[in-house]
Amino acid sequence: MPGLTFERASELLHTTTTEPHLFEHALGVSAAMGAMARHFGADEAYWKAVGYLHDYDYQQFPEEHLHHTEAPLREAGVDEESIRAILSHGWGLCSEVEPQTNLEKSLFTVDELTGLIAANARMRPGGLSDLEPSSVKKKFKDKKFAAKIDRSVIQKGCDLLGLDLTQVIALCIEGMREEMAALGLGPKA
Numbered sequence: 001m002p003g004l005t006f007e008r009a010s011e012l013l014h015t016t017t018t019e020p021h022l023f024e025h026a027l028g029v030s031a032a033m034g035a036m037a038r039h040f041g042a043d044e045a046y047w048k049a050v051g052y053l054h055d056y057d058y059q060q061f062p063e064e065h066l067h068h069t070e071a072p073l074r075e076a077g078v079d080e081e082s083i084r085a086i087l088s089h090g091w092g093l094c095s096e097v098e099p100q101t102n103l104e105k106s107l108f109t110v111d112e113l114t115g116l117i118a119a120n121a122r123m124r125p126g127g128l129s130d131l132e133p134s135s136v137k138k139k140f141k142d143k144k145f146a147a148k149i150d151r152s153v154i155q156k157g158c159d160l161l162g163l164d165l166t167q168v169i170a171l172c173i174e175g176m177r178e179e180m181a182a183l184g185l186g187p188k189a
Helices: 008-016 020-040 044-053 070-075 080-088 102-122 135-141 153-162 167-176
Strands: none
Touching: 008 167, 020 044, 020 102, 020 167, 044 102, 070 080, 070 135, 080 102, 080 153, 102 135, 102 153, 102 167, 135 167, 153 167
C-alpha cells in the first residue's frame, strides 16, 4: 500500500508552490480523484493525495513541468507508484510516462477536465451546486469557451478509462461539489 497521505502531499506542495490558483487547482483535481477512486473501488484518500500533489514543480518550472518532480519526490520519500502516477498526467505533453493504471488514467483525464468544470461553474449563479454534466458537455463542444483547455486530452483519457465523457464529467462534478466552498465555486449570494 503506497504511503502518500493528503497531509504529506500538502506539505510537499507547499515547499514549491505559493500561488492561490494553483492550490485551488490541486484541490479540485484531488476532489475529482476522490470520486474516481470511489467509482473504481480504490483507496480514496490515496488517490486524493496523488491528485493534490500532481503539479509539484509547475509553479517553479512551468516550461519544464514534470522535469523537476521525480528526483525531489523520491528524495522526500514518496513511493514509486505515486511518482509514476504524477509523471503520467503529462503524457504526450511534457512526459513520456504513459498512463497504465486506473489511477494514472484518471489523473491524466481529470487534470484538464476539472478546469473546464470550474470555468463553467464560475459562470453560473449556483456554481457547482446545480451544475449538470449536460452543461459541461455543451461547453466542451464550444472551443472558444476556456480555450486553453485541451479537449483532446480529456477525450483521450476517457477513452483510456473506457468511460463515456458524460460519466466522467458527472464523477468529477460529484467530487468537486464536496469542496465547492473551498474552491470558491458555491452558489453566489
